[in-house]
Amino acid sequence: MTESLDRVERAVNGWLNPDGGRPLILGLCGAQGSGKSTLAEGLRSRMEARGIATAILSLDDLYLSGDARAALARDIHPLLRTRGVPLTHDVAHGIALLDAIRTGHATSLPRFDKSRDEPEPPTRWQPVPARLDLLIFEGWCVGARAQDDAALALPANALERDEDPDAIWRRAVNAALGTAYADLFARIDRLVLLAAPGFDIVARWRSEQEATLRRALEARGASTAGLMDAPALARFVAHYARLTRWILDEMPTRADLVLHLDTERTLTA
Structure with missing residues (x-):
């Protein structure tokens, strides 16, 4: 992770506003367990040691409450009860936070307790x-774009196949990614991708992580x-499969920096 951190730090040094104007919003995308949080914390530590005021916002900390997700499950599709995919975040709050930070206002960043599956x-x-x-804005689908409907x-x-045979869930998720989430991600100035070797x-x-x-x-x-437990975790991860594979296929062509990882999260050549 040190080599990845070195690479990101060098890039950020070139992207920061040298005049101390509007803050840099750095998007950091990577599959679950790829080391986003570790890299973000390491970057914040290095930046703050140099007097660069830095904060971290995780997309995970924007998750909706259990009650809100239960309403989505009832009104749209049962799979939306599980946190993770687009539609299960408070996007409006995320936009308000990024706008406040971009305009130089003090604010507070939310936190989500995964052990309780509820916001703090x-x-x-x-x-x-x-x-x-x-501001380091990190998350598993930060900066992702919607797929073509035919896909x-x-x-x-x-x-x-078994729980979304009519494609209601995945079409609703994709629609959100092309609308509200596109507005959120449009506020990112630079995008870094931690590219896993594959979804497997x-x-x-x-x-x-668990x-x-x-x-x-x-x-x-x-x-x-x-x-x-293991079966529950396997089912949970399956919710992320489609979009993770799409990100690994599409995002490297446009991210400002792509760090290709091996199975041990080590930077490849």
């Missing part, structure tokens, strides 16, 4: 001062009831 209360949000220099006809996996590695990476979270919760004496 505002009292636990992260304050961000006015006049930020750099949605065939199911991407067993989940889509994502299940292993995500399992490692194990790390479990250890952290156990160390604090906190409940691990909200964490997933």
